[in-house]
Amino acid sequence: MKPKLLIVDDDEEIRTQMRWGLEAEYEVFLAGDRVAALQGFKEQRPQVTLLDLGLPPALTGPEQGMAALSEMLSMDSLAKVIIISGQGEKTNSLQAVGAGAYDFLTKPIQLEELKIILKRAFHVAGLERDYRELQARVHAGTFEGLLGTSARMQQVFSSIRKVATTDAPVLVLGESGTGKEMVALAIHRRGARKDGPFVAINCSAIPETLLESELFGHEKGAFTGAHAQRKGRIESASGGTLFLDEIGEIPLQIQVKLLRFLQEQRIERVGGRQEIQVDTRVVAATNVDLKKAIIEGRFREDLYYRLAVVVVALPPLREREGDVGLLAQEFLRRNAVASGKEGLTLGTDAVRAINAYGWPGNVRELENRVKRAVIMAERKRLTAEDLELPSEAQETRTLKEARESIEREMVEKALRKHAGRIAPAAIELGISRPTLYELMEKLSITKLGRTDPGDPAL
Ligand SMILES: Nc1ncnc2c1ncn2[C@@H]1O[C@H](COP(=O)(O)OP(=O)(O)OP(=O)(O)O)[C@@H](O)[C@H]1O
């Protein structure tokens, strides 16, 4: 489909000439006065309009043209209107540019010059439109700062909306860097406790000996160094939300106390004798397999069920259809603005590399790589090289390649073990001798470890 161009001029001869010169590249629409111009504009929505300021009935003044310009821009603020004016009317043209026209040309018009200006105008219009669309997508796919238009993330947003209005404990599961903390914050902000505190504690970052008093607080003199009474995080989060990050790392002895708090909303400070009533909602997160930890005796099953009343599972980035590109663009925009490199874009090879990579570090890795690349970028476009993605022979190999590599490994090992004798190697591999022969032929394996051509096992 050709891009649409509207030509507005009262002179029929000029209109016809321009159409003749431009219709190979553009779908051209013509209008001879303001009313026809606005109607054509409304119906066709041309990206670019050529507008003569002197239109009937006021052929000598710019009023009709100026009015048409402002009406067009109010219908479509991104429309590119190029003013055409007669000799000696430059003041009017400049005034029109001041009012939002994209550029101006003076009669007589050179077709070649016009073509160049039009080409650039359509290019700019296209960029602006792409950008606006992207912004609209980002906006539509944003939930409390979390970006995601994939079906998987939309599901997550919908779960957050539902659980936010309750007080039930939530367990957020997801690989490292998938946005667990952001989800916890979103749950807090969307709920009735949003004006209360949001207190986060990373259970793996605090030494075991301090964790209990961090969580529950302590009385003065409870232990060496406890010079004054101190509230714990559970108490500080009262009326709001406590985010227990890396919950899988909590020692068993503290798990018991946590369970009691969750059951009764009551705590005791370390070294304290009196029970304190709290009103704290808990959101916990982990990237370890808690079910496995339960089996291995490192995590209490009863605590697990208390915490996991509702589970929100965050998919890894590689499973969020379409989100990688969106996130990359958004991180690029933010960082480019921050480092004064506005207008920096992703090159096509960078887009391809981003989509092909597996992102083991998820959103955090993407954010960091883009941030670094923006700092390093020397051109207007980020290249795949700027992103420094590790090559991923492992990740990008096909199922067939993977299967062949493991087959080769096992066949060679079995043959080596049995000095190249087919029969015992086949038994060891659990396949028939003909199958083993076929495999060896397919993988071009010779009988390893065999020196004697007359193998007795054949
Ligand atoms: N959907 C998203 N949209 C925008 N930014 C995101 C999104 N998810 C994560 N981020 C960003 O990625 C980074 C990691 O997020 P966050 O700390 O919430 O992840 P996490 O799962 O808690 O990671 P970890 O397991 O390493 O603690 C943050 O800088 C966050 O702003």
Ligand SMILES: [Mg+2]
């Ligand atoms: Mg985290």
